[in-house]
Amino acid sequence: MILLGSTGSIGVNTLNIARKFNLNVEVLVAGRNIELLNQQIKEFKPKKVVIDKAEDIPLVHHKNVFFGEEAILQAIQESETSTVVNALVGFLGLKPTLKAIECGKKIALANKESLVVAGKFIDQTKLKPIDSEHFGLWYLLQDKKIDSMMVTASGGSFRDYPLDKLQNVSIKEALAHPNWSMGNKITIDSATMTNKMFELMEAAWLFDIRKLDAIIETKSLIHAFINFADGSTTAHIANASMQLPIAYAILGSCDEQILKPVDLLEVANLEFRKIETSRYPIWEIKDDILNNLDLGVVLNAANEVAVSKFLNSQIGFLDISKITMNAINKFNNVKATSIEEIFEIDKEVRNYCGA
Numbered sequence: 001m002i003l004l005g006s007t008g009s010i011g012v013n014t015l016n017i018a019r020k021f022n023l024n025v026e027v028l029v030a031g032r033n034i035e036l037l038n039q040q041i042k043e044f045k046p047k048k049v050v051i052d053k054a055e056d057i058p059l060v061h062h063k064n065v066f067f068g069e070e071a072i073l074q075a076i077q078e079s080e081t082s083t084v085v086n087a088l089v090g091f092l093g094l095k096p097t098l099k100a101i102e103c104g105k106k107i108a109l110a111n112k113e114s115l116v117v118a119g120k121f122i123d124q125t126k127l128k129p130i131d132s133e134h135f136g137l138w139y140l141l142q143d144k145k146i147d148s149m150m151v152t153a154s155g156g157s158f159r160d161y162p163l164d165k166l167q168n169v170s171i172k173e174a175l176a177h178p179n180w181s182m183g184n185k186i187t188i189d190s191a192t193m194t195n196k197m198f199e200l201m202e203a204a205w206l207f208d209i210r211k212l213d214a215i216i217e218t219k220s221l222i223h224a225f226i227n228f229a230d231g232s233t234t235a236h237i238a239n240a241s242m243q244l245p246i247a248y249a250i251l252g253s254c255d256e257q258i259l260k261p262v263d264l265l266e267v268a269n270l271e272f273r274k275i276e277t278s279r280y281p282i283w284e285i286k287d288d289i290l291n292n293l294d295l296g297v298v299l300n301a302a303n304e305v306a307v308s309k310f311l312n313s314q315i316g317f318l319d320i321s322k323i324t325m326n327a328i329n330k331f332n333n334v335k336a337t338s339i340e341e342i343f344e345i346d347k348e349v350r351n352y353c354g355a
């Protein structure tokens with residue numbers, strides 16, 4: 001495989017699966033965590049390595065090291081392997097997704113932003129999502145009439161925080177996810193509920209359905225529900241680990257035990273909550289977004305700018321959703337007619353949001 005984002009949360013979990021199933025890793029792509037990258041190089045012996053910055057090349061223990069976006073695309077183009085795992089974070093992941101598709105590779109896609117911003121231009125024939133809820137939905141699919149689908153949310157870092165103190169939370173508090181250990185950007189997206197908005201859009205593209213909703217399940221043990229037309233509902237239950245979705249996305253199917261099964265007696269009880277707009281203001285525009293998936297590129301660009309400002313202590317926590325909702329208001333009429341326009345709109349929105 002080619003693994004894009006090997007030093008991140010999904011990247012490390014992917015290498016756990018590669019180790020377990022003795023999978024070949026042809027290319028490793030990482031950013032600036034060179035120490036971890038060097039450990040990965042030693043163990044998995046890739047033929048090629050790509051990193052973010054030229055200045056870090058001398059630190060990498062490999063003779064075939066390249067840097068930058070073009071090198072990532074070239075590595076995909078030149079690779080022999082048929083599988084690309086895209087665990088890059090944000091808009092940066094879009095071009096590699098498009099390149100992998102152009103090269104006819106199978107793509108295991110953690111980079112949900114690719115679908116959020118450009119779902120209508122992405123050929124899904126060889127795409128498998130790495131996202132716990134979408135894996136759950138896929139697992140539950142049956143040849144029966146579906147009424148609606150629902151994914152769960154943990155509620156994020158501030159689900160129990162006093163509402164009047166939300167604006168002044170610290171970065172450290174925001175990065176303390178209750179159930180999952182993930183990269184910084186998605187952890188903030190979980191706290192604002194933007195991650196769930198992205199996931200509804202992701203589900204809309206993947207399953208061609210608009211009757212979609214989300215509910216908080218505080219333990220992240222149930223990941224998805226399908227409501228069938230006959231009135232029955234099925235739920236996907238698994239311990240909170242990305243290794244199961246990753247294994248299926250790479251291997252296709254799997255009969256070996258990847259996770260310890262959920263012990264319901266140990267769990268004892270589950271708690272469900274409504275997603276309230278008072279705590280998660282972004283949820284006010286959920287229906288607008290689901291009725292107009294073209295807005296994904298706007299939502300994503302504004303959110304990336306806002307999250308980065310929050311992580312740089314330039315704005316308060318509630319300003320993240322203010323910035324994204326303001327951008328949605330301003331760019332309400334966008335409708336990209338080509339992939340090139342997606343890149344133009346992305347740029348325009350970033351400028352508007354003060355990137």
Ligand SMILES: NC(=O)C1=CN([C@@H]2O[C@H](COP(=O)(O)OP(=O)(O)OC[C@H]3O[C@@H](n4cnc5c(N)ncnc54)[C@H](OP(=O)(O)O)[C@@H]3O)[C@@H](O)[C@H]2O)C=CC1
Pocket residue numbers: 004005006007008009010011029030031032033034051052087088089090092110111112113130131132180181182183184185186242
């Ligand atoms: N984590 C999770 O459990 C889940 C994540 N996802 C999605 O998966 C994707 C990855 O998330 P996650 O693993 O949490 O993110 P992380 O921030 O943990 O990892 C991101 C990876 O991308 C690398 N990277 C960042 N910038 C560059 C660059 N310019 N060039 C090359 N590599 C770069 C980072 O390198 P370095 O660290 O070395 O700088 C790191 O390896 C996101 O789209 C997220 O929404 C979806 C479901 C669950």
Ligand SMILES: CC(=O)[C@@H](O)[C@H](O)COP(=O)(O)O
Pocket residue numbers: 131132133152153154155156180189190191195196242
């Ligand atoms: C593990 C995974 O799939 C994440 O997308 C997770 O869902 C994030 O947690 P939230 O439910 O808090 O958004």
Ligand SMILES: [Mn+2]
Pocket residue numbers: 131132133199
């Ligand atoms: Mn998810």
